[in-house]
Amino acid sequence: MPALTSDLALQDGPVTGRPVLEMRGIAKRYGRVAALTDVDFAVAAGEVVALVGDNGAGKSTLVKAIAGTHRIDAGQILIDGAPVSIGSPSDASALGIETVYQDLALCDNLDVVANLYLGRELRRGATTLLDHETMERRAADVIAELSAHLPVLTSPVSALSGGQRQAIAVSRAALWGSRVVLLDEPTAALGVAQTAMVYRLVRGLRDRGLAVVVISHNMADVFEVADRIVVLRLGRNAGEFDPRTSHPNDVVAAITGSTAAAAGEDLA
């Protein structure tokens, strides 16, 4: 459904502002395999977009293109309407794009504060010494804002539960992401209560005015947190849905490529 471009979606969907991140005609090949073909994607400030699709649909490739771990072969990426080139993770960080990886990328041996500032430690003025106190203060503030409910910030991450670790990774994205936060399967390894906490954190990110992209397999996730659902199938756009007006079966049908009615029969 390539006709359904982001511009159209912006008019139809529950989008609150103009797109912070916009991707047009994105293509990516791995050797002879076309991972993405002419994909359009957009997300606005204060919006949560769920990116769904089967294995191999191109979700991860698209997110890696945004996060800077893979370069795209063709197409345009716009940030706040201006074309940009994202060639490395540090390019992405510089543009205010943060990624919460599925494995969370935390250092278990370090404490919460150290993990929030990993690779971006604050220094005391012009010295080379770490500014522990300011880092701890700001970490405590961002965690309180997100109501992430973490125990002592100076305890090693290894002592925390799966949900708390997810909260640290999300808080890190909130601390550094000024525009876009990408979350890769944020609830994959979590129980019911912890999944609810992640939903709350995601809404917290949105309420801070960030553009949030959630990759997920889980329809419950998608319908719980997303303002808009973008479906990829075989590396192409395969539909967009408003979770308030559409049925999960329609989304599943778009994912699998069957007709909505047939999918409804099969999966109900």
Add this chain to the structure above:
Amino acid sequence: MSTQTATAQVAAPVWRRLPLPRDTGSLTVVVGLVLVWVVFQTLNANFLSARNLSNLVLQIAVLGTLAIGMVIVLVLGEIDLSVGAIAGVSAAVMALAVSDHGWNAAAGIALALVVGAAIGLAHGAIITAFGIPSFIVTLAGLLVWQGVQLALVGDGGEIPIRDPFIRGIASTYVPVATGWVIVCAALVAMALVRLAVRRRRTRLGLAVPPLASELVTALVTVVLVVGVVAVLDSYFGIPWVLVFLVTLMTVCTLVMRETRLGRHLYAIGGNAEAARRSGIRVRGATVAVFVIVSAIAAAAGIIEASRQFSASNALGGGTLQLNAIAAAVIGGTSLFGGRGRVYHALLGALVVGSVQNGLDLLGQPAAIKNVATGVILIIAVIVDALGRRRRLARGSTD
């Protein structure tokens, strides 16, 4: 969530409920050290004499120096099997420069340190450029540098050192009054730093430990330090090598705890992939570590040459290399990377040194000393492995 944690603890298997300290290290090691001292003092009343304790300090200077470097490498999740050989080569280079080529002591020492750092640079470059495990690169380094050491020292078997300054490094003592000035200055500096941190944390609204507990810590520190200095003063005073060792430990602790480099080393040792993704330059940090550990090894070589009054072809050989790794691990540094403190090196060196010194006093042969060190090492590694299993289990049950 708290109820889940509680049930997990109730269901924990016996070994997880053992009263092992959370920080796999310090407390167990200190208890072990006290135990060792009590046993040897019971067996030989001279063990805790001022003279023997002063000797013990001199005996562990080289081991402690090497172990400090080893802690840093182990935190990164790597290992260095060549520090003994680097100590040997550096000492030989210094001895040649000073004794055969008429360099002055300072230039000779500087040359030895530069040679050490250059060897570390080579090791680090090979490890990072080709992605070869440090175990293999430094094992090759051990063979290469031992060969170079033999070639440099030549057929005589040793290069005598006549320079009085170098000879004096390991055999002179701080004058008593100067010693007290240094110690008091250090204690006051520590107290001022603690106070400054406390004030800063209070200003930013962060939790501070109760004043009483800070005062108790300060009091214990003062009593311990004053006690050690008083004992050493009742013999010849504080050995200069102890001043060096404590200074090196302080500088390395600062680097590891208070700089980005140190923070990044812990991060890489904990999760190299996460560190890389967060923009930390893993290769650069790895090279830096091997330069640092090799320069520290060169310093150890200089001290050992000073103790022997010569650079022999056996300097840095034998069990020294392996004892340095053992000391770091016994002190509480993890072999799995990411966990360890610089002071662990000194604690471990004290344990290894005390056991060897005590067995010497009892007239035991080298065979017994090696067995004893090995047994202590295996106990330390088991404690480390149990701590790791507990951490993994805790992570997975949640």
